[in-house]
Amino acid sequence: MKLPAGYRLVWAGEFGDLQEAKKRLEIIVPISLVLIIGLLYAQFNSLRDSLLTLAGIPFAVAGGVLALYVSGLNFSISAAIGFVSLFGVSVMDGILMITYYNHERQLRGGTPTDAMFRAASSRMRPLLMTALSACIGLFPAAISTGIGSQVQRPLATVFVGGMLVGPFMLLIAVPALRMTFLGGENHVAEGEQE
16 A cells, blocks of 8 residues: 555554564564573483473474464464463473473383383373363363453464473374384493493
8 A cells, every 4th residue: 555655554452462562472482492591401411301491392392383273373472372382381390290200210110111100101191081071171262262261272272282282292203203212221231330
């Protein structure tokens, strides 16, 4: 649209707020991820363990995106906040798994595969119960249609979808992914024993 001299087009209202919030999130989300990796490195003293802790995030995000698609909702600032919350829970689950894996390796020894199997099987119930309780708690908000639902519904939908998919994949696919990177420890341990 060509405007006469002296006129300009400025987006305002909800669309303008959405654009401003997206610009802020483009800065805040990467900073948050860097801070999370820094905290994980301080916890594990290993970049590999820190990155493996983040391995569940893509699955949780895929669950959130799938939930938005199935429910027919658009990406919004509320949904973005749901994704940020999902990052936090996914990282927490990853910390539990890696910490318990390291504990099993130090306490019982054995192969990395055995330690990961023990870690995944012993953490399965707490992870699934946490995910299920979060889904049950937020499900009414995810299906609400009343006043204020346009704000709470995208956040709850993302969180419920991510919590349904994320923990299951954390227990099924992520241990296999981790074993791909942790499998080299077995050869090192065998070489040290000889």
